[in-house]
Amino acid sequence: GAVVSQHPSRVICKSGTSVKIECRSLDFQATTMFWYRQFPKQSLMLMATSNEGSKATYEQGVEKDKFLINHASLTLSTLTVTSAHPEDSSFYICSARGGQVGNTEAFFGQGTRLTVV
Amino acid sequence: QKEVEQDPGPLSVPEGAIVSLNCTYSNSAFQYFMWYRQYSRKGPELLMYTYSSGNKEDGRFTAQVDKSSKYISLFIRDSQPSDSATYLCAARNSGNTPLVFGKGTRLSVIA
Numbered sequence: 250g251a252v253v254s255q256h257p258s259r260v261i262c263k264s265g266t267s268v269k270i271e272c273r274s275l276d277f278q279a280t281t282m283f284w285y286r287q288f289p290k291q292s293l294m295l296m297a298t299s300n301e302g303s304k305a306t307y308e309q310g311v312e313k314d315k316f317l318i319n320h321a322s323l324t325l326s327t328l329t330v331t332s333a334h335p336e337d338s339s340f341y342i343c344s345a346r347g348g349q350v351g352n353t354e355a356f357f358g359q360g361t362r363l364t365v366v
Numbered sequence: 367q368k369e370v371e372q373d374p375g376p377l378s379v380p381e382g383a384i385v386s387l388n389c390t391y392s393n394s395a396f397q398y399f400m401w402y403r404q405y406s407r408k409g410p411e412l413l414m415y416t417y418s419s420g421n422k423e424d425g426r427f428t429a430q431v432d433k434s435s436k437y438i439s440l441f442i443r444d445s446q447p448s449d450s451a452t453y454l455c456a457a458r459n460s461g462n463t464p465l466v467f468g469k470g471t472r473l474s475v476i477a
Contacts, residue, residue, distance in 0.1 A: 255409065281462055290374075292454065292469045293410070300462075341408050346462065354400070355465055357409035 255358025272343030279345035372468025
């Protein structure tokens with residue numbers, strides 16, 4: 250199956266700093282990547298959809314200036330949490346989809362546990 | 367009403383039992399239906415993928431989709447303690463649209 254690599258798996262940062270999370274598709278070209286946030290014992294909450302070479306589409310209530318998404322190549326998307334605060338602490342997960350539209354599956358990264366202190 | 371409804375459980379069964387996990391959905395435009403397994407502190411892992419109505423079997427897992435009743439099911443035969451995880455159903459329209467997830471059901475298989 251397709252492999253999506255997400256890095257780092259865990260990060261602790263100080264309040265006010267920025268953190269970058271990478272999501273790579275290792276064996277396919279990902280035309281679309283999705284970023285999710287997941288709170289403990291909750292389902293995945295879609296934050297944004299990014300298509301290679303274009304601006305990300307953010308879900309309602311997600312601050313685009315705080316959660317910067319870059320999808321500059323077909324194998325890499327990054328999520329930068331800017332000026333992080335303790336309430337941004339969460340589990341962030343990416344998924345990548347590629348190939349023929351309408352007949353594709355989304356594969357997920359391993360997730361990044363962000364703790365802001 | 368959430369587009370995909372799923373009972374969060376928890377569900378606890380003895381080893382060897384048949385497990386039935388279910389979801390309902392409201393959007394009749396959904397065409398693709400998935401089941402994911404998620405272990406604690408890990409990303410979801412795709413288990414089953416079904417297009418439109420019908421059954422799909424893969425080893426101990428069987429996925430069923432009934433579009434007439436908007437009902438999605440996952441059956442696990444001969445359940446094992448290693449099956450203990452959260453199971454998420456998901457669905458989406460045709461085209462390159464995001465998945466819509468259920469809340470996930472926490473399953474524990476007791477040895």
